[in-house]
Amino acid sequence: MMTYRSADMAWLNRSLAAKDKIRKAGRTPNGHTLWKSSERAVLKKHFPDYKAIKKRLPERSMAAIRGQCHLMGLSTPKAAWTAADRAKLKRLFPTVSKAELLAAFPGRTYVSLQVSGYQMGLKRWRKPYVKTSHPVLDDVREACRTKGHFMPDLDVYAGTGHYFSRLAARRKKHDFRKVDKAIKALGGTLTIE
Numbered sequence: 001m002m003t004y005r006s007a008d009m010a011w012l013n014r015s016l017a018a019k020d021k022i023r024k025a026g027r028t029p030n031g032h033t034l035w036k037s038s039e040r041a042v043l044k045k046h047f048p049d050y051k052a053i054k055k056r057l058p059e060r061s062m063a064a065i066r067g068q069c070h071l072m073g074l075s076t077p078k079a080a081w082t083a084a085d086r087a088k089l090k091r092l093f094p095t096v097s098k099a100e101l102l103a104a105f106p107g108r109t110y111v112s113l114q115v116s117g118y119q120m121g122l123k124r125w126r127k128p129y130v131k132t133s134h135p136v137l138d139d140v141r142e143a144c145r146t147k148g149h150f151m152p153d154l155d156v157y158a159g160t161g162h163y164f165s166r167l168a169a170r171r172k173k174h175d176f177r178k179v180d181k182a183i184k185a186l187g188g189t190l191t192i193e
Contacts, residue, residue, distance in 0.1 A: 033059075035068055047074045079107060081116060093117040094124060094148055123150070136179060136190075140164075143186045158185040 026034055039057055043065070046052045053065050060068075069075075085105070092104055093113070101113055117124070129141040144154050144164075152165040158181040180190045 032064070040068070040072065043069055043072060043074065048076050078112075086116075086120065089113065089117055090120060090122060093120075093122045123148075134174060136176075137174065140179060140182050140186070143183075143188065147186060149186075154182055154185065158182040 022028060022034070028034065039060070042056050043053060046056065047069055050062065050065060054060070054062060057065065088104065092101060096104070098110055102108075102110055105113060114124075128145060129138075131138055132141075140154075141151075144151065149157070150165075152162075154160070154164045155162055158164075158178070160178040160181055163175065163178045164182060176190075183190050
């Protein structure tokens with residue numbers, strides 16, 4: 001048998017009294033009206049057509065409708081990711097444009113593609129690096145971009161601390177030992193002409 005402390009019982013009584021008060025008033029403490037069973041029936045009948053639901057429940061906001069659908073467990077069926085889909089996403093995700101990605105995966109939203117890609121540890125490619133006044137740094141940055149790495153990644157591979165990720169392009173004097181380490185990490189050699 002469970003035993004309750006008097007403090008627990010007092011809290012339970014207050015909670016039940018508040019719930020009863022809300023039910024009688026028909027409104028939450030924030031002033032929102034409670035959902036009626038007839039409104040829930042409309043949600044079940046017309047889900048996922050939110051426009052039709054909104055037309056039949058004009059006093060409810062779209063956020064409230066979506067929230068109540070979520071609370072009721074209503075959701076659209078989502079296609080499972082197959083191994084072939086994941087392999088295709090892994091190949092296309094870093095390099096192709098948003099439009100090409102959506103064309104390659106009909107029936108999926110861009111957000112779902114992003115979430116799946118990021119869960120797989122993939123990164124979308126960013127804009128090309130801005131050219132600097134130093135051709136050696138430009139070559140290092142371009143080689144890094146073509147291999148699919150970012151400047152913080154290059155710092156890790158080359159063991160250069162934060163040299164490249166913290167705006168090496170803006171430095172007036174460059175540390176060519178670190179530049180040489182980066183070039184070697186990218187599989188190249190530094191030659192002086």
